[in-house]
Amino acid sequence: MAKTIEEKQYLLRYNADPKSHLTILDHNKCATQCEGQICTIFCPGEVYKWEGDRMFVGYEGCHECGSCRIGCPNDNIKWEYPKGGHGVVFRLA
Numbered sequence: 001m002a003k004t005i006e007e008k009q010y011l012l013r014y015n016a017d018p019k020s021h022l023t024i025l026d027h028n029k030c031a032t033q034c035e036g037q038i039c040t041i042f043c044p045g046e047v048y049k050w051e052g053d054r055m056f057v058g059y060e061g062c063h064e065c066g067s068c069r070i071g072c073p074n075d076n077i078k079w080e081y082p083k084g085g086h087g088v089v090f091r092l093a
């Protein structure tokens, strides 16, 4: 039987880089120019958490799907691949 998305996510493993590969360039733009802080909705890894007036970035859980490079309406996320050997590890079911 086909696996659900949630079941597939359990197959992901991470080798986190000590340094984030994701940077919010301007937290003020998130507060004033982005209704609903949509990266908190479209990111499948639930990397972005909006708390108070600041965006917290749990980069360790990034799936490296690249959606935030095109999904942020303010071009406000600097996105790079993690250093070689770091980041998400996909396993086949």
Ligand code: SF4
Binding pocket: 024, 029, 030, 031, 033, 034, 037, 038, 039, 040, 048, 055, 071, 072, 073, 074, 075, 076, 077
């Ligand atoms: S989508 Fe972009 S502008 Fe909106 S909250 Fe996220 S990082 Fe900020």
Ligand code: SF4
Binding pocket: 022, 042, 043, 044, 045, 046, 047, 061, 062, 063, 064, 065, 066, 067, 068, 069
């Ligand atoms: S690349 Fe994908 S998983 Fe990683 S932070 Fe962006 S939207 Fe989330």
